[in-house]
Amino acid sequence: MAYEVTGNVRGNCGHTHRSLKAAIACLVHDRSGCKAQGGYSDRRLYDENGDQLEIYRDADGVWRAYSVPDLKVVQ
Numbered sequence: 001m002a003y004e005v006t007g008n009v010r011g012n013c014g015h016t017h018r019s020l021k022a023a024i025a026c027l028v029h030d031r032s033g034c035k036a037q038g039g040y041s042d043r044r045l046y047d048e049n050g051d052q053l054e055i056y057r058d059a060d061g062v063w064r065a066y067s068v069p070d071l072k073v074v075q
Contacts, residue, residue, distance in 0.1 A: 002048040006043055008042055009042045024045065025063075028063065047067070051068065052069070053066065
C-alpha cells in the first residue's frame with residue numbers, strides 16, 4: 001500500500017511512502033518543524049485510495065492511524 005503526505009498550502013513531502021510507519025514519521029516530523037517555527041502544518045495523510053487517515057499516539061506511545069471516513073483502525 002502507498003501513502004501520501006500532502007496539504008493545500010505546503011504541498012506534498014516530495015515522495016510516496018511505501019509503509020504507514022514511514023508516512024506517519026514524515027507527518028509527525030513536518031508538524032514538529034512547523035510548530036517549532038510558530039506555525040502549523042496543513043499536511044494530511046492519505047492512503048492509496050485517497051482516504052484521509054488521522055494519526056494518534058496510543059497509551060504505549062506508538063503512533064497509529066485510523067481512516068477518517070469510517071473510523072476504521074488501519075494499524
